[in-house]
Amino acid sequence: MRLLSAPAPSPTMHDVVLVGTEDGKLSYAADGRRLDVASDDAPSLDGNIVLLSPARGTLQRLIRPNSAHNTLLVTERCDQLCVMCSQPPNTAEWNLFEFYLQAVRLAPRDAVIGISGGEPTLLLDDLLNFLSILGEERPDLRFHVLTNAQHLTATDVGRLRALHLDRIEWGVPVYASAGGVHDRIVGKSGAFERLQRSLSFLARAGARIEIRTVVTTMNYQSLPALASYLAVNVPFAETWALMQLENIGYGRLNWNSLFIDTGEDFGPLGRAIAIAAGRGLVPRLYNFPLCTLPKAYRKFSVASISDWKQKYLPTCSQCSLQSTCGGFFQWYPEDRGFGGVKPE
Amino acid sequence: MNIWPLRFRELADGRVFLADDAGTFFLSDRSFVDRYGEDRLTTRDRDFLLANGHAFETESEPAYNSFAWRWSARQAKGGRLRYVILVPTLRCNLACTYCQVSRAPETARGFDWTPEALAQVLGYLEALSGSEIKIEFQGGEPLLRLDLLNAVRDFCRARFARSEFVVCTNLQSIGPAELDFLSASDTYVSTSVDGVLSDHDRHRTQNPALAKQFFENLGAVRRVAAGRISALPTIDLDQPPDLDALIRTYEDLGQNSIFLRPVNYQGFARRRHPAARDVGRWNQFHENFVRKIIERNYQTGGNLGEYYLTLCLKRMLAPGHDGHVDLRNPGLLGDDYLVIDQDGVLYPTDEARMVSRIGLADLSIGTVAHGVDHQRLAALNGAAFNHLDPDCVHCPYQPFCGVDPVDDISRYGRLDLPKHLTWFCGRHLALFDLAARLLFSRDEMVQHSLRQWLDLPEIPIGLAPVHYDPTAPTR
Numbered sequence: 001m002r003l004l005s006a007p008a009p010s011p012t013m014h015d016v017v018l019v020g021t022e023d024g025k026l027s028y029a030a031d032g033r034r035l036d037v038a039s040d041d042a043p044s045l046d047g048n049i050v051l052l053s054p055a056r057g058t059l060q061r062l063i064r065p066n067s068a069h070n071t072l073l074v075t076e077r078c079d080q081l082c083v084m085c086s087q088p089p090n091t092a093e094w095n096l097f098e099f100y101l102q103a104v105r106l107a108p109r110d111a112v113i114g115i116s117g118g119e120p121t122l123l124l125d126d127l128l129n130f131l132s133i134l135g136e137e138r139p140d141l142r143f144h145v146l147t148n149a150q151h152l153t154a155t156d157v158g159r160l161r162a163l164h165l166d167r168i169e170w171g172v173p174v175y176a177s178a179g180g181v182h183d184r185i186v187g188k189s190g191a192f193e194r195l196q197r198s199l200s201f202l203a204r205a206g207a208r209i210e211i212r213t214v215v216t217t218m219n220y221q222s223l224p225a226l227a228s229y230l231a232v233n234v235p236f237a238e239t240w241a242l243m244q245l246e247n248i249g250y251g252r253l254n255w256n257s258l259f260i261d262t263g264e265d266f267g268p269l270g271r272a273i274a275i276a277a278g279r280g281l282v283p284r285l286y287n288f289p290l291c292t293l294p295k296a297y298r299k300f301s302v303a304s305i306s307d308w309k310q311k312y313l314p315t316c317s318q319c320s321l322q323s324t325c326g327g328f329f330q331w332y333p334e335d336r337g338f339g340g341v342k343p344e
Numbered sequence: 345m346n347i348w349p350l351r352f353r354e355l356a357d358g359r360v361f362l363a364d365d366a367g368t369f370f371l372s373d374r375s376f377v378d379r380y381g382e383d384r385l386t387t388r389d390r391d392f393l394l395a396n397g398h399a400f401e402t403e404s405e406p407a408y409n410s411f412a413w414r415w416s417a418r419q420a421k422g423g424r425l426r427y428v429i430l431v432p433t434l435r436c437n438l439a440c441t442y443c444q445v446s447r448a449p450e451t452a453r454g455f456d457w458t459p460e461a462l463a464q465v466l467g468y469l470e471a472l473s474g475s476e477i478k479i480e481f482q483g484g485e486p487l488l489r490l491d492l493l494n495a496v497r498d499f500c501r502a503r504f505a506r507s508e509f510v511v512c513t514n515l516q517s518i519g520p521a522e523l524d525f526l527s528a529s530d531t532y533v534s535t536s537v538d539g540v541l542s543d544h545d546r547h548r549t550q551n552p553a554l555a556k557q558f559f560e561n562l563g564a565v566r567r568v569a570a571g572r573i574s575a576l577p578t579i580d581l582d583q584p585p586d587l588d589a590l591i592r593t594y595e596d597l598g599q600n601s602i603f604l605r606p607v608n609y610q611g612f613a614r615r616r617h618p619a620a621r622d623v624g625r626w627n628q629f630h631e632n633f634v635r636k637i638i639e640r641n642y643q644t645g646g647n648l649g650e651y652y653l654t655l656c657l658k659r660m661l662a663p664g665h666d667g668h669v670d671l672r673n674p675g676l677l678g679d680d681y682l683v684i685d686q687d688g689v690l691y692p693t694d695e696a697r698m699v700s701r702i703g704l705a706d707l708s709i710g711t712v713a714h715g716v717d718h719q720r721l722a723a724l725n726g727a728a729f730n731h732l733d734p735d736c737v738h739c740p741y742q743p744f745c746g747v748d749p750v751d752d753i754s755r756y757g758r759l760d761l762p763k764h765l766t767w768f769c770g771r772h773l774a775l776f777d778l779a780a781r782l783l784f785s786r787d788e789m790v791q792h793s794l795r796q797w798l799d800l801p802e803i804p805i806g807l808a809p810v811h812y813d814p815t816a817p818t819r
Contacts, residue, residue, distance in 0.1 A: 177395075200406040203413060224806050232368060232397035233410045235417065235663075271804035278800050278807045280662030296801035 001035070002106050003028055005046040014049075014106055018042055049103045051096070062103045063111070069306040070107070071114030072100050074127065078119040080148050081187035082173075084214050084251040084258055089118050097126040104134055107141060114144045121151040128159050135164035146171040146212075149198035150191060160205035169238070170202055173212045176219045177229030185218050196233070203236040211240045215269060216258040223272035231279035240276055242269065243304075244287035247331045255336060263292030263340040273300055290325040292338045305329055319343035345390055347399045348411060351740040352377055353777075361780045366414035367743030368397045369660065370809040371784050379816060388813040396809055417663035418743045420672035427478045427669075427681035429694060430465060432457050432492040434484040434686050437516050438554075441547040442578055442607045446701040447484055455484070457492055461688055466499050468684065468712045475505040480534075482512050482694060484686070487522050494525065501530070510534050516554065518561040527568035535562070537575040539585030540593055547580060566597075576603040576651075581625050587636050591648065600796075602637075603651035604630060608695070621755070623770035631778055642789040647796035654797045656772075656779045659744040661798070661807070669693075671746045674729035678709045678721040688712040692724060695750045705753050724749060727759045735763035741776040783808040 002008075005018045016028035016035050026042050028035045035052070037059060039045060047065035052058075063070045074097065078089035104113055120127050127145070134141060149172045152160075172195070175185040179192035202209055211230060213219070219226070223242075230240060245251050245259050262269055276283040277300075285293065286304040293301060303326035312327045313334060319325070321344055328337075352362040360377055363369035370392075379385050385393075393399040397414065400407040434455040436447040448455040457465070469477065477500055481493055493511065500507040509531045526533055538544045545555035566573060575597060577590060594602050606626050630650070637648045658665045666672040669681060677692030684690055689708045691697040696707035707724065710717040727749040730736040736745070748768045752759050755767055763769045782790055791803045800807075 196406040200409045203409060224804060228806050228809065229395070232395070232414075233406060235410060236413050270802060271806065274800045274802045274804050275806045278661050278798055278803075280664060294801070 001050055001052055003037075003045045003048045003050060005042050012106060014102065047108070049106045051099050051103065062100070063107050063113075065108045067307065068112060069114070069308070070111060071116050072104075073116055073118070074100065074120045075118040075122055077122050078117060078148070079122070079150055079188065080119070080191060082214075082250065083185055083187065083218065083254050084216060084245055084249075086246045086249040086251055087116075087118070088249045095123060095126060097123065097130050101130055101133060104130075104141065105137065107138070110140050110142075112142045112144060114146065116146045119148050119150070120145060121147050121149070124151055124156070128156075128163070131163050131168060135167065139164070139167070141167065143168045144171055144210075145169070148173060148186070148191070148195070149202065150188075150194050152198040152201045154201060157201050157205045160202065160207060165205065165207050169208045169210055171210045171212050171241070172199060172202070173214070174199075174226070174230070174234070175213055175216075176222050177226045178222060181219055181222060185216070199234055203234075209234070209237045211237045212243060213241065214243045214245060215260055215262065216245060217260055218258065220260050220265075220268050223268045224275055227272040227275035227279075227281070227283075231276060231281055235280065237281060239282045239284055241284050241286050241302075242273070243285075246287065246329055247333055247337075248329070252331065255333065259336065261292075261338055261340075262288065263338045266294055266297070270294065270297060273297060287326065287329070289328060289338065289341060290321045291319065291342055291344055292340055302326070313341060315341065315343055317343075345394065345399050345401060347380075347393055350380060350398060351738055351742070353740050355777060355781055357781075359784070361740055363740035363743065364398050364411075365743065366397070366411055367418050367660070367663070368411075368414060369740065370396055370811050371780075372811045375816060375818060376811065376813065379813075384817075386813050386816045388815070389811070392811045392813075396811070414663070418673075420666040420674055420676075422674075422676045422679035424474045425472055425680055425682065426474055426476050427480070428469065429480045429482050429681070429683040430486075430496065431482050431484065431684065431686040431697075432462075432486055432489045432496075435488055436483055436485040436514070437488065438485070438514050438548060439550075441550075442580065446698065450485075450488065455686065456489055457686065461686075462492060462495060464688060464712050465684055466496070469496075469500065470503060476507070477504045478508045478510070480510040480512060482683075485514055485516070486511055487513050487517065487525075490521055490525055497525075497528075497531070508532065514548070515558055515561045515565060516549070518564060523564060523568050526565055529572075531569070531572070533565060533569055533573040535573065535575050536578055537562070537593060537597070538577045538579075539590045543577075543585040543590070546583060547578070562597075573597075575599065576605050578605050578607060579629065580607055581622065581629055584629060587633055591637065591640065595646075595648065600647050601649045601651045601654065604633060608698075621767070623767045623774075627771065627774035631774070634778065638790055638793045641793045641796060645792075647793075649793070649797045653775060653779060656744065656775050657783065657794070657798060660741075660776070660779055660783065670748070673731075673743075673746045674725075675746050675748070676728050677724050677749075678716055682709070682716075684712050690716060692721070693750055695754065699750060699754045704757065707750060707753065727752075730763075733763050735769070739773075741772065744776065745772050784810065 002012065002015045004015055007017050008015060016030045018026060019029045020027040021042060024038060024040050026037045026039050048061055049063040051060040051062050062072060076090045076092055107113060131143060145168060147170060174195065176182045182192040183189050211234060213226065230237060247255050273283045283300055285301040288301055290298055290301060303324060305326045309330045310327050311330050312322060316322050348364040350362045350364055352360050354360050360372050360374060361369065362372055376389065379389060397411060400411065434446055434448045435450050435452055437450045479496060479500060486493060497509055507530060512534045515535050538548060541555045541559065544558060545552050549555040549558060577585065634650055634653055640646060641648055655665060655668055655671060682690055682692055683694055683697050685697050688711050690710040690712060691700065691707060692709055699705055700707050709721045728747060730742055730745060730747040736742045749759055751768050752761060752766055782794060794803045
């Protein structure tokens with residue numbers, strides 16, 4: 001359902017329009033239906049696409065019209081248990097693809113829709129169906145699917161090829177080139193071997209691939225080896241995202257043993273980036289405050305932290321780089337984080 | 345374990361450069377080559393070959409697929425015609441000693457496009473598919489016919505969504521109208537600067553007053569076309585320019601890259617510059633120049649590079665650097681670019697035009713009136729790739745290198761001379777040898793320049809892999 005403060009120029013059957021506001025309550029209505037929302041901030045809800053569960057009395061915001069970070073959580077189940085998982089899985093079995101399909105049909109023009117979990121490919125048939133339908137109906141949309149690539153098989157290559165793959169990016173985590181290290185990080189033995197096969201299937205289908213590597217104490221020294229591995233074995237990847245740890249979920253639980261102060265010791269990361277960039281990959285740095293990066297590496301940085309989970313430290317207000325810096329996660333622990341944060 | 349065939353070549357200092365068909369390479373030593381040749385590889389050798397992408401177990405596995413991808417990515421993709429070289433006039437106001445093009449005196453008649461010729465060229469451009477075009481104006485001196493340049497540019501701006509123009513000019517005669525033409529943001533200037541005034545005068549202007557005029561004009565054009573000018577020196581090995589002065593000239597121009605161009609063997613230059621045949625001398629000169637800028641960059645913190653060497657380095661490290669039409673593989677002719685000569689005859693390259701103009705061989709591939717003659721083109725393109733050449737198949741540089749059938753015809757009158765006897769091969773072997781020695785160098789002076797040329801923050805071990813197994817048993 002789409003919440004609107006005033007009737008849209010191009011109305012849909014899913015629209016409800018604001019008809020009344022009173023203390024802490026917004027009333028929306030359409031065609032005899034009426035919806036009361038406990039909020040007094042109508043502007044922030046205008047254009048939101050929401051999923052309503054009348055039985056539970058809940059309203060879940062799926063798509064915000066002006067956000068570059070709309071992500072659909074399609075399942076909370078996962079067959080891996082990564083040591084730094086920001087969204088720890090559970091075993092609840094639910095499947096809302098039917099509703100997500102309706103929601104994305106209502107998405108604003110040119111939106112980027114993230115698909116995340118849990119592990120989305122546990123619902124592979126539904127996922128591919130979803131991408132197939134929307135690929136036909138909405139050529140303006142682009143998708144980013146975050147997957148551990150454990151569930152693709154040779155027979156999926158044809159199904160993948162039938163999608164509009166130019167508009168879908170597959171974000172696939174690879175943490176180390178030594179299978180044992182990768183498997184320990186994701187908590188699943190044999191995961192690396194399976195991952196390699198799936199990457200191969202994605203490549204054969206012509207999928208656009210983003211390799212994602214969270215930087216932790218467990219893989220830090222082997223990052224240069226991973227760069228060489230990717231250049232040789234995953235040369236078809238479009239980008240390689242190297243990401244600092246996020247202090248949430250298991251990342252918070254294991255922060256003290258996993259966090260690497262890359263401002264203090266940039267060596268392995270720097271070597272990895274240079275190897276990757278030199279050999280034709282496109283490395284990018286995510287979640288690294290600019291002041292913690294050597295100057296020559298800042299061009300690889302992307303201001304990546306979603307608006308709603310981003311913050312700056314008090315000292316950042318004196319920094320001339322703030323407008324181009326991604327800052328910190330809301331839940332970044334200043335006392336146990338980077339030692340060298342300073343305004344420039 | 346299956347190992348993809350490895351080619352190898354000993355570098356000057358006893359180390360051996362090895363590469364597979366996909367251009368994935370490493371440095372090792374003679375004892376590795378012996379073990380490889382005699383099927384005595386150690387476990388360490390095998391582990392390295394697997395890790396560095398030179399081997400696979402079965403055809404269904406990722407290692408096999410990624411090799412296939414790397415091989416494919418090394419192949420230059422041609423495509424739609426989107427780069428056309430036009431010759432509105434053959435007249436020129438200079439008579440450079442090494443002129444590689446057919447030229448006519450400035451006052452001659454009958455060497456410009458007629459109105460009908462212009463209409464035919466525009467009709468040809470009109471019929472192209474696609475929404476982008478790059479036009480290069482050659483000559484003669486194209487600015488002698490600014491009216492024709494304007495007619496083509498106006499037409500292309502209206503016909504194509506994106507258009508770009510390069511004027512290859514000697515900048516000898518520049519007035520307000522020429523400056524106005526060159527000030528447009530879609531218009532680029534390509535010119536020659538042979539060094540300081542006396543160097544420039546030696547072969548080009550042959551009159552110091554004209555050389556002075558040139559440098560004044562260059563200054564004026566720099567004011568209206570800043571950032572859109574590229575210059576290169578043509579080098580006569582018998583009277584080379586002073587290198588330090590040459591470098592300073594280009595630094596003053598604000599260029600961080602110099603493309604050292606040897607006197608071209610095509611066209612008329614061959615008669616007056618026999619040194620153009622001597623590839624060994626050229627290679628020595630080129631390497632001296634590179635050594636000099638490496639030293640200078642280290643002292644000044646500068647970033648000056650030699651364009652063609654940088655291109656070779658980038659092509660070794662990664663696929664996709666196929667933008668330079670003289671070094672790509674396959675180097676399909678008459679595909680994404682071609683030349684329309686002043687008389688409406690089509691050529692695959694400017695050099696092919698020269699070879700034809702001097703009557704050595706007819707390398708034309710059609711006419712602007714009747715289009716490309718695909719039979720003639722196919723005959724040339726049969727030699728436009730190096731994969732199957734009996735010399736190239738043994739060369740570890742083959743995946744990064746290219747082929748130049750027009751140069752072979754120009755120099756030797758034939759395409760089937762063994763490649764290792766050609767100037768092209770001699771030049772590129774030396775270039776890639778030098779590039780390999782630099783890539784594997786741990787010398788800080790070399791690494792400083794590599795960082796600038798490759799636009800990398802550092803040159804770590806692993807960028808160019810090295811493999812030795814000191815524990816291997818020797819024979």
